Amino acid sequence: MKIKTTYSAVLMMSVVALLVTSMPVYASEMDDRIELSARKSHVFKTYLSGDDIKIQSKDGAVTLTGTVSEESHKSLAYETVAGLPGVKSVDNRVELKGTPPAENSDAWLGAKVKATLLFHQSVNAGKTEVDVKDGIVTLRGEAATQARKELTTEYAKDVEGVKDVNNEMTVSMPSTTTKTTVGEDIDDASITAQVKISLLYHRSTSALNTKVETNKGVVTLYGKAKNAAEKDLATKLANDINGVKSVTNRMTIE
Incomplete structure (x- = not known):
């Protein structure tokens, strides 16, 4: 009986020791996977490629340091990392290069319109091309169709702080080689x-406390809307985001 008890105790201690020694290895692998996933993400490779952002994860707690060229990039980096599997928290210590434009200034509005x-x-x-003077936005450049030109106007007008929009864009036939981002x-x-950033920047949805989840390109929206129009607009805006395949809106109407 004594021999069995001793054997069981030794076996239990061996199992505990194995678990203790393997946990740091697993945590290290998870942290490496988080850091790699962030760097390989579409946002970091496309929008944040020119920024100097360092990503460090420890047991799922991520710290972001470095510098970015635009204020919106700080939020974009944070939201992207926060959505990665295994991430428990994000400490965003990223700083903006240079002096940030004053809130509600023309430069500030221009940056928000461009980001939107x-x-x-x-x-x-x-x-x-986006120019802002006294809160009035002027758009120049090319649009593939008249409908897309009008949609650009609509999106720019819906940015908080914009007083009006002059759209001087020209309409050109879309190239047959143009790569679409749909799907x-x-x-x-x-x-x-x-x-998340898009809904925050649009005036009509900025006040909505919307929770966003994505699974294989399918977006699900949660939260509250004041009316059906607000709910429908959230669906419309989310549907038009790069990479979104479909949107399920489970927001409730107050």
Whole structure:
């Protein structure tokens, strides 16, 4: 009886020792996976490629340091990393290069309009020039169709602080070689981040406390809307984000 008890105790101690020694290895692998996933994400490779952001994860607690060229990039980095599997918390210590533009200034508004247009697949942010004077936005560049030109105007007008929009964009026939982003495989964390930032920047949805989840490109929205129009608009905006395949809106109406 004594021999059996001793054997059991030794066996238990061996199991405990194995678990203790393997846990740091697992945690290290998870942290490495988080850091790699962040760097390989669509957001970091596309929008934040010119920024100097360092990502360090320890037991799922991520710290972001470094510098970015635009204020919106700080939020974009945070939301992307926060949406990665295994991440428990994010400490965003990223700083902006230079002096940030004053809130509600023309430069500040211009940056918000550019960031808002950037995520939408139905507008050509890369070929859209944005100028702001006294809160009035002027858009120049090319739009593939008249409908897309009008949509660019609509999106710009819906940015908080914008007083009016002059759209001087020209309409050109879309190139047959133009690559569309509709249905493009973009990682879920990047899609979630883009949807969150877009809903925050649009005046009509900025006050909505919307929770966003993405699974293989399918976005689900949770939260509360004041009316059906607000709920429908949230669906419309989310549907037009790069990489989104479909949207399920489970928001409730107050």
